[in-house]
Amino acid sequence: MASKIARGPLLVAAALLGTGHARAQTTASAAELVDALNRVFGTRRHARANHAKGLVVSGSFRPSRDAALVTKAVHLQPAQAPVKTTVRFSNFGGNPHVADGDPGAAPYGMAIKFALSNGEETDIVMHSFNGFPSRTTNEFRDFLTALAKSPAGSPQPSPLQRYAATHERARFFLDAVKPAPESFASQPYFGVNTFKFIDAAGAARYGRYRFVPDATRYLAQAAKPGGPPIICTLNCANGFRMRPSP
Structure with a gap:
């Protein structure tokens, strides 16, 4: 089951998994x-261990009415002002x-920070691959060790x-297969x-969040000479402005 919880250039769907959820044991720090x-x-x-190359944009988020049917989270209630957001798109590695x-x-990354009306913050971390190579931090550590x-x-x-x-x-x-997208904003x-x-x-x-782009509303932008290497940003008319980030 999926419930749409936002409108606009990026549609957010919560893929609900039911009422039961088994937590696997994990100990790696x-x-x-x-x-x-x-x-x-x-x-x-001065570089992150993973997703070191990225691009930060800022904007606002307004949920659809369906969101309140799924959760009472503050930022997903329709009767409120738009929530300020900071979004970082990134490359793997x-x-x-x-x-x-x-x-x-x-896979390419997308992380969102919501600035809530009560002064708190909440985050969603996603990437362009539907899945993850491990279930636990232990397995992920072992996967990386084998890769190294x-x-x-x-x-x-x-x-x-x-x-x-x-x-x-x-x-x-x-x-x-993990093909390069035409734009950060043109892929789920x-x-x-x-x-x-x-x-x-x-x-x-x-459930897990799934962000689905409105393919008719994105803008590809080449890097300026001597500037940071970027491939795209969301159309500024949609309420986002671009600023490069390490």
């Missing part, structure tokens, strides 16, 4: 994951200079191939995390 990412992409000063059309730049040990020219089968042979999610992620994005939605009656269900 954030520091372990960052270390594992740095082993894959290398350590760079730890290389802040990767070409946008490079196969290694996919499998540079081009590694003897076959490589550690990554051996890992993928016993981990279906990782194998599906590696084998999937899929929530990495599952959220618990609680409606006004107290009923709970779980």
Whole structure:
């Protein structure tokens, strides 16, 4: 089941998964994951360990009336002023200079921060692949470790191939075609995390966000000479303005 919760150039759909949700055991720490990412992409000063190259835009968000049927979250209630948002589009990997059309730049990321009326903030993290190579932080750490040990020219089968042979999610992620988009704003994005939605009656269900673009309302923009390498931004007429971000 999916419920549309926004209008405009990016349509937000919450793909609801039902009332039950099993949580897999996970123990790997954030520091372990960052270390594992740095082993894959290398350590760079003043750069993120992953999705190092990005573009930040700011705008506003107004939910549809359907949103209130799913959740009582403050920013998803229709009778309110538009919610200020900050959105970061990004390329995969730890290389802040990767070409946008490079196969290694996919899946592309989209992260949204909502500035709530009560002074708090909430976030959604998504990427352009419908899925994730692991279920837990432990599996993700092991996936990255195998990736780091499998540079081009590694003897076959490589550690990554051996890992993928016993981990279906990782194998599906590696084998999937991830074409470069015409624009950051012209492709769908899929929530990495599952959220618990609680409606006004107290009923709970779980789901992942899916952002679907209105393909008729985006603008491709080339980088200015000497400026930051970017491939696009949302049409400024839609309420977003562009500013490059590291």
